[in-house]
Amino acid sequence: MSPRETVNDAPQRQSPSDASGEPLRILLVEDVAADAELLLRELRRAGVRCATQRVQSGADLRHALHHFAPDVVLADDALPQFSALDALHVVQRERPLTPVIIVTGSLNEETAVSFIKEGAVDFVVKHRLFRLGPAVQRALALRRALEDAAVAEIARHRAEEELRRQTEFLSHAQAAAGIGSWEWDIAGDCITWSDETYRIFGVDPAAGPISYERYLELIHPDDRADVAAAVGWSLQTREPFALDHRIVRPDGSLHFLHGRGGIVTDASGRPVRMLGAVLDITSRKQAEEALRRANDRLNAVIQSSPLAISTLDADGIVRSWNPAAERLFGWTAEEVIGRPLPAVHGEADEFRGTQRRVMQGEPVTAVEVIRKKKDGTPVTVNLVAAPLHEADGRITGILGLIEDVTGVKRLEQQFFHAQKLEAVGRLAGGIAHDFNNLLTVITSCSDLLLEDLGADDPKREDVAQIRKASESAAALTRQLLAFSRQQVLQPQILDLNETVAGTEKLLKRVIGEDIQLATVLAPDLGMAIVDPGQVEQIIMNLAVNARDAMPGGGRLTIATANTDMDAAYVQDHPPARAGRYVMLAVSDTGTGMDASTQAHIFEPFFTTKPFGKGTGLGLATVYGIVKQSGGFIWVYSEPGHGTTFKIYFPWAGGSAERSAAALAAKPQPGTETVLVVEDAASVRSVMRQVLERYGYAVLEAPDGETALQLAAKHHGPIHLLLTDVVMPGVSGRQLADRLLRLRPGIKVLYASGYTDDAIIHHGILEPGIAYLQKPFTRDALALKVRAVLDGS
Numbered sequence: 096m097s098p099r100e101t102v103n104d105a106p107q108r109q110s111p112s113d114a115s116g117e118p119l120r121i122l123l124v125e126d127v128a129a130d131a132e133l134l135l136r137e138l139r140r141a142g143v144r145c146a147t148q149r150v151q152s153g154a155d156l157r158h159a160l161h162h163f164a165p166d167v168v169l170a171d172d173a174l175p176q177f178s179a180l181d182a183l184h185v186v187q188r189e190r191p192l193t194p195v196i197i198v199t200g201s202l203n204e205e206t207a208v209s210f211i212k213e214g215a216v217d218f219v220v221k222h223r224l225f226r227l228g229p230a231v232q233r234a235l236a237l238r239r240a241l242e243d244a245a246v247a248e249i250a251r252h253r254a255e256e257e258l259r260r261q262t263e264f265l266s267h268a269q270a271a272a273g274i275g276s277w278e279w280d281i282a283g284d285c286i287t288w289s290d291e292t293y294r295i296f297g298v299d300p301a302a303g304p305i306s307y308e309r310y311l312e313l314i315h316p317d318d319r320a321d322v323a324a325a326v327g328w329s330l331q332t333r334e335p336f337a338l339d340h341r342i343v344r345p346d347g348s349l350h351f352l353h354g355r356g357g358i359v360t361d362a363s364g365r366p367v368r369m370l371g372a373v374l375d376i377t378s379r380k381q382a383e384e385a386l387r388r389a390n391d392r393l394n395a396v397i398q399s400s401p402l403a404i405s406t407l408d409a410d411g412i413v414r415s416w417n418p419a420a421e422r423l424f425g426w427t428a429e430e431v432i433g434r435p436l437p438a439v440h441g442e443a444d445e446f447r448g449t450q451r452r453v454m455q456g457e458p459v460t461a462v463e464v465i466r467k468k469k470d471g472t473p474v475t476v477n478l479v480a481a482p483l484h485e486a487d488g489r490i491t492g493i494l495g496l497i498e499d500v501t502g503v504k505r506l507e508q509q510f511f512h513a514q515k516l517e518a519v520g521r522l523a524g525g526i527a528h529d530f531n532n533l534l535t536v537i538t539s540c541s542d543l544l545l546e547d548l549g550a551d552d553p554k555r556e557d558v559a560q561i562r563k564a565s566e567s568a569a570a571l572t573r574q575l576l577a578f579s580r581q582q583v584l585q586p587q588i589l590d591l592n593e594t595v596a597g598t599e600k601l602l603k604r605v606i607g608e609d610i611q612l613a614t615v616l617a618p619d620l621g622m623a624i625v626d627p628g629q630v631e632q633i634i635m636n637l638a639v640n641a642r643d644a645m646p647g648g649g650r651l652t653i654a655t656a657n658t659d660m661d662a663a664y665v666q667d668h669p670p671a672r673a674g675r676y677v678m679l680a681v682s683d684t685g686t687g688m689d690a691s692t693q694a695h696i697f698e699p700f701f702t703t704k705p706f707g708k709g710t711g712l713g714l715a716t717v718y719g720i721v722k723q724s725g726g727f728i729w730v731y732s733e734p735g736h737g738t739t740f741k742i743y744f745p746w747a748g749g750s751a752e753r754s755a756a757a758l759a760a761k762p763q764p765g766t767e768t769v770l771v772v773e774d775a776a777s778v779r780s781v782m783r784q785v786l787e788r789y790g791y792a793v794l795e796a797p798d799g800e801t802a803l804q805l806a807a808k809h810h811g812p813i814h815l816l817l818t819d820v821v822m823p824g825v826s827g828r829q830l831a832d833r834l835l836r837l838r839p840g841i842k843v844l845y846a847s848g849y850t851d852d853a854i855i856h857h858g859i860l861e862p863g864i865a866y867l868q869k870p871f872t873r874d875a876l877a878l879k880v881r882a883v884l885d886g887s
Contacts, residue, residue, distance in 0.1 A: 141228020
């Protein structure tokens with residue numbers, strides 16, 4: 096039988112229908128049309144407004160379930176090939192919420208129970224169809240209840256799934272952020288942690304909830320009281336709390352946490368729960384500590400830096416000022432910070448130009464400028480300025496590094512001055528060398544002529560004038576050698592007080608009666624290491640200069656004192672060296688000198704005296720003697736206020752043996768053989784003549800190689816080698832060394848007016864060396880030769 100649909104209206108009674116007011120859809124599983132009609136009449140009688148469709152096979156049933164979508168299924172129990180139980184199972188599979196009512200002609204109690212157990216909602220016997228209406232209504236009510244339950248189940252499932260998803264999301268979010276949550280049931284003293292909280296505290300989640308006391312045990316002992324106080328304050332005030340604290344994990348590791356918490360109250364306002372969160376800030380704290388240490392190290396470098404370091408903001412306001420800046424400029428950090436830099440340094444226009452360049456990103460390097468200290472003293476500085484950048488690259492200020500180069504500039508000037516003096520000195524020394532050879536010939540020949548001429552010879556006066564002029568010329572060359580530091584010094588341990596006292600009578604005659612001479616001598620003066628003759632030369636030269644500076648008379652004061660030079664003094668007075676010195680000061684009340692004159696006074700041939708009144712070598716000689724003696728000299732002078740020269744000699748201690756005065760002696764003749772080696776023929780000839788007059792046998796050679804050949808061929812003894820020091824080819828020292836190997840007993844006397852470091856080291860004669868300074872007189876040569884031969 097094919098399915099068919101009918102509509103049954105029963106307007107005379109209130110008819111059950113679906114929730115939308117549409118007729119109920121009832122599916123009849125019935126193979127007998129008459130029985131189906133009986134069912135429809137009963138439904139009409141019961142006032143059920145419905146649309147029906149009848150099927151009689153499984154395929155038709157399945158099709159109708161999906162396309163007709165019945166609200167209730169009435170299934171006959173007596174179908175020949177498709178039973179009511181089969182229909183029940185199909186409905187349960189295809190539309191499980193659709194109620195099935197079994198309609199049967201006869202049904203025992205056992206069969207009815209089996210249908211109910213299988214899922215049928217009710218059963219109706221055909222000869223009692225008056226139960227069909229109520230059964231349909233009960234089935235509809237059950238369907239609605241099942242649908243509501245299903246909807247509720249779906250909603251519950253969805254809610255559970257959403258809760259699971261939210262919980263999982265929260266757990267992942269807490270893990271990613273390092274934030275853990277917690278809840279404290281105050282009455283039950285039970286603290287529940289999230290998974291991340293367990294991880295933060297290093298506790299196994301299997302341990303479950305913990306008590307408040309157990310929680311406090313995990314807090315670092317030094318922070319425990321602070322945490323308890325914060326929780327107690329929150330319980331009392333109902334206000335949330337927040338604080339940083341440390342915990343000690345069960346494995347002993349230390350971690351830093353930021354904790355927050357708040358109170359949940361009941362309807363009466365009584366606290367029942369506390370909710371909160373913890374954030375592991377260990378990495379942040381470690382980074383802050385590392386940054387603090389780095390800042391401390393950087394600040395220590397800045398504070399201890401020898402360079403002045405300051406920082407400015409974009410408006411040029413000083414924000415930092417290190418101790419080196421305080422020392423350099425004289426302003427303390429408190430006086431400077433918060434003020435514009437131009438107000439500190441001056442030169443506002445120059446500063447603004449530099450500021451613009453740096454704030455545009457252009458560093459300023461190695462700019463040499465002159466600034467003023469707080470007291471107005473000028474200071475030369477080397478300035479480096481660089482932009483200060485924020486993390487985003489913005490320029491927000493200026494870093495300034497300032498180096499005091501005042502001393503360096505002063506040293507540069509002194510170095511250039513010393514170089515100039517050194518160059519002039521080398522020239523003067525070279526001139527003196529050649530000049531001394533000429534003077535040796537003139538002096539010695541004059542002596543020989545004077546010896547040969549009778550007392551009444553009219554030529555004797557002329558020769559005497561030649562001899563006197565040669566002495567003056569020799570003094571001039573000595574001054575040149577003194578300035579060029581190429582004279583030979585023989586330093587002794589000397590009492591400067593005795594030297595000054597010994598020159599007083601001579602000084603009074605030199606300076607004249609209109610100048611008062613005063614001495615201020617330290618009674619405890621230490622000994623100096625210096626050549627006595629050179630000290631007398633220094634005093635005499637300075638006294639003569641002082642006399643000329645006081646044409647109308649005045650006062651000349653010579654003073655001595657012990658002086659200790661400390662590191663601070665020598666730093667500002669190069670080339671002085673720290674240590675103890677013996678000072679000689681010569682002061683006058685004369686016209687004084689300005690700064691430009693003082694810059695040139697030690698240069699040879701520089702003079703402020705009228706033409707013909709001075710050679711310009713006096714102070715140059717003093718300078719050379721002092722430098723060669725290992726000391727240094729300072730001049731203090733102002734126009735109209737006189738001049739003071741202070742000379743510092745190396746200190747030798749508190750006492751020393753005095754050197755005996757040389758006794759006057761006359762040359763004694765000799766018979767020994769002397770080998771004279773001199774490259775200047777005229778000097779060599781004079782030396783031979785003098786020695787032969789005193790009885791010596793003389794061998795002569797113009798250079799070292801010839802002298803060696805001559806010594807090798809000579810069969811007799813050679814008692815003395817008299818040689819120049821500076822010669823072409825083999826030098827005097829090299830000749831002596833080789834000749835000593837050839838003739839071990841030979842004695843050596845060096846004679847020179849200009850020597851190298853073969854026998855002289857820094858101007859000091861090497862121990863055991865016999866030396867004769869050119870130009871020399873006839874008697875000086877004879878005395879020195881005799882002394883060397885006699886070993887005295």
